[in-house]
Amino acid sequence: MLCHTYNLEFQLFPVVEDLLTQMITTMDDDNKSTRLICCRVMTRLFDLVGVELGQDRLHNMYPDLLKRLDDSSDEVRITVSKTFLAYFDCFMNGYDVSLYRAHLEAIYKGLLIHLDDSEPKIQEAILGKLFSSMCENS
Numbered sequence: 001m002l003c004h005t006y007n008l009e010f011q012l013f014p015v016v017e018d019l020l021t022q023m024i025t026t027m028d029d030d031n032k033s034t035r036l037i038c039c040r041v042m043t044r045l046f047d048l049v050g051v052e053l054g055q056d057r058l059h060n061m062y063p064d065l066l067k068r069l070d071d072s073s074d075e076v077r078i079t080v081s082k083t084f085l086a087y088f089d090c091f092m093n094g095y096d097v098s099l100y101r102a103h104l105e106a107i108y109k110g111l112l113i114h115l116d117d118s119e120p121k122i123q124e125a126i127l128g129k130l131f132s133s134m135c136e137n138s
Helices: 002-026 032-052 055-059 062-068 074-088 101-116 120-137
Strands: none
Touching (some): 032 062, 032 074, 074 120
């Protein structure tokens, strides 16, 4: 399994930038299934090659992820909350909090709004991520 994952990462890396650009673009699609698949693909990409992505690239993606938390479909909203969990795991140790403070504030403000979401699964995912990031920064 480890060898298979390594090969997949190695094969994805040359096309990951183009793939992420296409996923971000199609996250606004009118079709719910397309938005749902995009979120799932992005979660998997973050899991596979996320730590290899530059911090600037990652920072450019959070507005689109936050926008999906306001999706008309609860299924998409639940899925993108899981995508956020994988997204946060992409940031390497040694992340300069003071340098990227404005990005972090925007992300956390966007996430905090969803703590009173009508869907308990979204509340739990967001709360879990906020708690885990607090523990990592302690």
